[in-house]
Amino acid sequence: MKKDFEGKVAFVTGAAVGIGRAIAVGFAENGADVIITDINEEKLNETKELVKAFGVKVKTAVFDVADEEASRKAIKEAEEEFGKIDILVNNAGIYPGSDFLEVDSDHWKKLININILGTMYPIQAVLPGMIERGYGRIVNIGSVAGVYGLGCFVDYSMTKGAIIALTKALAKVYTEKGITVNCVSPGSINVTDRDDVMLKHSFMGRPGTPEELANAVLFVASDKASYISGQNYLVDGCRKMM
Template sequence: MRLKGKVVIITGAASGIGRASAKRFCEEGATVIACDLNEELLKSLVDEAKGLPGEIVAKKLSVTDRKAIEKLVEELKEKYGKIDGLVNNAGITRDALIQKMSEEDWDIVIDVNLKGVFNMTQFVVPVMLSQGYGSIVNTSSVVGVYGNIGQTNYSATKGGVIAMTKTWAKEFTRKGSNIRVNAVAPGFIKTPMTEKVPEKVIKYMEEKIPLKRMGNPEEIANVYLFLISDESSYITGQVIGVDGGLVL
């Protein structure tokens, strides 16, 4: 098993890519700390994972709540003595053209998608530095590289995630620690976030994708698995696009 004995935190783990990743990691023997605000979906995730080689531990958590994050990290240190991996997956959208985007919609997307990644990493990385190793995967997006109409706030956060990824890949290794930091930039993926997209828009997007279809959450989860595992031991500071060829 590729993650046997590893302790990995996944944020936004109750649905979509986060949920698929939690189950995939559990299949490979990891103890997954599944963090989300939706307790009902977390409970069903734990139930679905019963019988798998690893374990899923559900934790209600907002990535905007620094005190709760600090408490969680202290609990994990005490119980497991280590944190092998962190997947900063939690994210939201509040789309609108810039002329119509409210300050509230700007602030909440920045708070969750950008500052949330900062919050989680700031509390987790001291554990990784003390143990001398770790792998962090940050969820970006193709729109963080190329932009998208009506997503000023979302694009800004996903571009910021890439900048933090590259900075941390340099910063966390400067004293010899083996801490890898990478970003994944999904394309058009079937998740609750894209369920709100009109059918005609989906068909239009599928025609633009060389593989002619949307991606599945499991296809992103497999890339996360690779980056958290020791198989990617010489990869850091990279942005890996998983978009069916949408961006070439």
């Protein structure tokens, strides 16, 4: 049986651990060649071995997504080696959480540079090739924080809200060129084996798994979702308002 992503090339940022790793492995399991990126080279190489187990081609790129030049270089090198990038998943980001009145300008700049600009730079770099081929799938990772606004994470909520808005705006520009742009926004996803602190956030009574979040990403990146663009999917187990 043909796998959903045979012949496709996926570029996944923040793929060293957790959600990003699950997304990269999911693409590989379904036949895609994968470029994985992160700043943590050791953990990224662990992901590489998991991806290689499915017999697909895999490339690693160690860089900070907040570095515009490094992002463009990584995209260019991947396109030269693989011939194209069909799918871009912007997963890299940080989740600091700070008292709003104690947040200084350096904190804001770091958060904006990584979460917002670190999403925008890879998109800017990959779009020309997608436009030329008339095909592309861009999936950004948002958060329920960007939808509801979480009082305990004002800074993080702001950046994720920006990513959701970016997704919707880009879709209005590039969908007609054959490129879908969507966002997947997780609620409480268990990446630390701390079920106890997250049980109260979902009516399902448990946090989600990275694999469950990855399943949603794979769907919107697939041709099964070819008529879907500009949408933000909540993967939150029916989240309780906070």
